[in-house]
Amino acid sequence: MSTEVEEPPSDAAEADQIASEAAAVAAPDVIADSLGEYVKLWLARVRGGESGALPVLLGLVAIVIYFQARSSLFLSAGNLVNLMTQAAWIVMLGMAEVWVLLLGEIDLSIGYTSAIGATFTCWMLVPPHPWPWPVAVLVGLAVPAIYGGLEGVIITRLRLPSFVVTLAGQLLALGLLLEVMDWAAPGSGGTIRLYSNVLSDIEGGAMSPLAGWIVMVVAVGLAGAMFIVRDSRRRASNLAAPPASVTALKVVVMAIAGVVVVLIGNTNRGVAVAVRGVPWVVPLILVIVVAYSFLLGRTRSGRYFYAIGGNAEAARRAGINLSRIRVTAFVLAGLTAGIMGIIYTSYLGSVSTNVQGGQNVLYAVAAAVIGGTSLFGGRGKMLGAVLGGVIVAVIYNGLGLLGLGAAAQYMWTAVVLLAAVTVDTTARRGRTST
Amino acid sequence: MTNPSADDARPATAGRASAPESDQAPQAQEIQQVQAPAAGDQAAGQDADGADGADGAQPLLRLAGIGKNFGPVRALSGIDLDIPVGQVTAIVGDNGAGKSTLIKTVSGIWHQDHGEIFWQGRPIHLHTPKDATDLGIATVYQDLALCDNLDIVQNMFLGQEPVRYWQLDEITMEKTAKQTLADLSVVTVRSVRQPVGSLSGGQRQAVAVAKAVMRQAKLVILDEPTAALGVTQTRVVLDLIRRLKSQNIAVIVISHNLTDVMAVADRIAVLRLGRLVTVGPKSQFDAESVVDLMTTGTSKRLVAQPAEQPSGSSSEH
Numbered sequence: 104m105s106t107e108v109e110e111p112p113s114d115a116a117e118a119d120q121i122a123s124e125a126a127a128v129a130a131p132d133v134i135a136d137s138l139g140e141y142v143k144l145w146l147a148r149v150r151g152g153e154s155g156a157l158p159v160l161l162g163l164v165a166i167v168i169y170f171q172a173r174s175s176l177f178l179s180a181g182n183l184v185n186l187m188t189q190a191a192w193i194v195m196l197g198m199a200e201v202w203v204l205l206l207g208e209i210d211l212s213i214g215y216t217s218a219i220g221a222t223f224t225c226w227m228l229v230p231p232h233p234w235p236w237p238v239a240v241l242v243g244l245a246v247p248a249i250y251g252g253l254e255g256v257i258i259t260r261l262r263l264p265s266f267v268v269t270l271a272g273q274l275l276a277l278g279l280l281l282e283v284m285d286w287a288a289p290g291s292g293g294t295i296r297l298y299s300n301v302l303s304d305i306e307g308g309a310m311s312p313l314a315g316w317i318v319m320v321v322a323v324g325l326a327g328a329m330f331i332v333r334d335s336r337r338r339a340s341n342l343a344a345p346p347a348s349v350t351a352l353k354v355v356v357m358a359i360a361g362v363v364v365v366l367i368g369n370t371n372r373g374v375a376v377a378v379r380g381v382p383w384v385v386p387l388i389l390v391i392v393v394a395y396s397f398l399l400g401r402t403r404s405g406r407y408f409y410a411i412g413g414n415a416e417a418a419r420r421a422g423i424n425l426s427r428i429r430v431t432a433f434v435l436a437g438l439t440a441g442i443m444g445i446i447y448t449s450y451l452g453s454v455s456t457n458v459q460g461g462q463n464v465l466y467a468v469a470a471a472v473i474g475g476t477s478l479f480g481g482r483g484k485m486l487g488a489v490l491g492g493v494i495v496a497v498i499y500n501g502l503g504l505l506g507l508g509a510a511a512q513y514m515w516t517a518v519v520l521l522a523a524v525t526v527d528t529t530a531r532r533g534r535t536s537t
Numbered sequence: 538m539t540n541p542s543a544d545d546a547r548p549a550t551a552g553r554a555s556a557p558e559s560d561q562a563p564q565a566q567e568i569q570q571v572q573a574p575a576a577g578d579q580a581a582g583q584d585a586d587g588a589d590g591a592d593g594a595q596p597l598l599r600l601a602g603i604g605k606n607f608g609p610v611r612a613l614s615g616i617d618l619d620i621p622v623g624q625v626t627a628i629v630g631d632n633g634a635g636k637s638t639l640i641k642t643v644s645g646i647w648h649q650d651h652g653e654i655f656w657q658g659r660p661i662h663l664h665t666p667k668d669a670t671d672l673g674i675a676t677v678y679q680d681l682a683l684c685d686n687l688d689i690v691q692n693m694f695l696g697q698e699p700v701r702y703w704q705l706d707e708i709t710m711e712k713t714a715k716q717t718l719a720d721l722s723v724v725t726v727r728s729v730r731q732p733v734g735s736l737s738g739g740q741r742q743a744v745a746v747a748k749a750v751m752r753q754a755k756l757v758i759l760d761e762p763t764a765a766l767g768v769t770q771t772r773v774v775l776d777l778i779r780r781l782k783s784q785n786i787a788v789i790v791i792s793h794n795l796t797d798v799m800a801v802a803d804r805i806a807v808l809r810l811g812r813l814v815t816v817g818p819k820s821q822f823d824a825e826s827v828v829d830l831m832t833t834g835t836s837k838r839l840v841a842q843p844a845e846q847p848s849g850s851s852s853e854h
Contacts, residue, residue, distance in 0.1 A: 336708060337708060340708045340711075340712060341712075342708060342711050342712065342715075343728065343730075401704045401705055402700075402703070402704065402705065403698050403700060403705065406687075406691065406695075406698060406705065409684070409686060409687060409691075410684045410687060410691075410695055412686065413684035413685055413686035413687055414682070414683065414684040414685065416680075416682065417682040417683055417684050417692075417695070418684065418695070418696075420666070420682045421682075421695040421696030421697075422667070422696040422697075423695075423696055481684070481685075481686040482686055
């Protein structure tokens, strides 16, 4: 630790020293004055071990290049849309896990509770007397949310480790799933079809090409407007704001990503008849990511998630109700798992007791951790879970495309997960030792 | 009881009350009156109604005959101490002297068994830390209670974030935090959006103190603020304490480091084995006499002053 930091900068060399130290730790947005300086500070941060999403993105590019080299089908429009629908449920489960991982907890039960919720939804939609689909969806979300809440109450009241409670919760949920299925659809062989066109269309249907463009333009426009309003309000209050060129660059990157997704979706992927359009699940995920990020980043409760994950004792002394936030985290994890259950059912066209709940939950943890969420709590973002979920889905999809069955999928996911956790732990060690 | 130190402690506390104190009183317990010329203070402070106190001269916080027992162990007994505004009162003492117990009583961690606490002349009862915080007593413990993953602004407002249209009002928070840090002349942080985990020890201490000041603390208690710091950072923290004083905030510093105490304190209170040995302006002590008082309860080096009989020790029971 340098002592110069303590002194007011009295000469240029000292100021430089301070700049480079601050660069290693503060987000470049808040201290850079120009695009050039932004890039310089960002590079300093990467060298200092605070690389953010960079290694994950580089890893994604490497994996994509590898699969494309092995199979020319990988980057075809048909496969990429297929990839989006596969990634959707992994991303959702990853986001569910982020809620609890932020507090340094874990929820191993969501793989099966999501299936219980989906079973209720499917059962309520079975003809000849189906409930309206929104009611069925509500029940399908409420059941896993309540289940998560009960786990949270046990964890906070009895002060038990969440790992053990949710491991028991996983077994209990599997048992309940078998019971519920037996009661809802006796003699069906443990499967209920999804009889709702609306819900089937989440994964199976697509927006019209025009609607895809409109949604994309509106989304990028709103995000850009939000950035500009925020920056100008900060400048009006004499606070540091990112340089306009940096903000513009961000909007451009978002627009490019949006155009690529819409172009992929709008390319004809049908064989006999033309099939075009971005799957409905893409805007659905977008809305959920924005809502969750708002909750975490812009509200008091969201702030407390990070505070408790960072230093629970400090949070307690600040008057934060730890139990309330912890139980909320498990409820939100359950709710998100409920959404995943419905997306997964939409993807498969039915719900079944053969769901790989134990394996899916490990994909979820992998997605969250690959996306930069710390297993020790206090660090992570919803957008990271999207990135991590996409990587897991790419491996899942690519290895399937190469005809390398389940064995290779498990092993490759294991390698990627291990690499991600290693990066997380080393980064953490680097931070605490400075 | 096999623990020798506990066996030591009790008879010692009880015994000293009668024998050595009567011998040494002229040198050792003289000083209390010096800093309290007003309000007929008489150093005793056992008068429950100091409430009428003479306008500004009445101490912000007055402890009168504070005692605390843990089972058979008397951790504190008969502590009389005034904390005036705009001054730094250092509480020194060896391990087990009762410094932490005293501080925890004032910050509401636990309630005293004997005696009374007066805040601006009114008797108060502190049952929870929140009671103390609400009055304006802020305690900065050694561990600082900061979240390393949150930035400076987020830490300073933790638990009290302003909300505007269902959103955190980041702009108000950042402006207030910057202003508070500027008032304390904490110029060394490049950005208030730096995570606290990246700050040096002195800067972290500054953030913890700024957090207390921003919440309108009238009395800031610092528990071993320089214990883990190097030379330069210690200087930063001592400057910070002086600045608190200049903002008319009362400061209590608990420290083992007599160099720091002599550098920053206006008044020194010496605790030994749960009793207040002496309290007085810094000018009446030097490092050696403080060490003597901390270890033996007396010192021949003290600058001679008119004697004052200790009140709390005899009025207990």
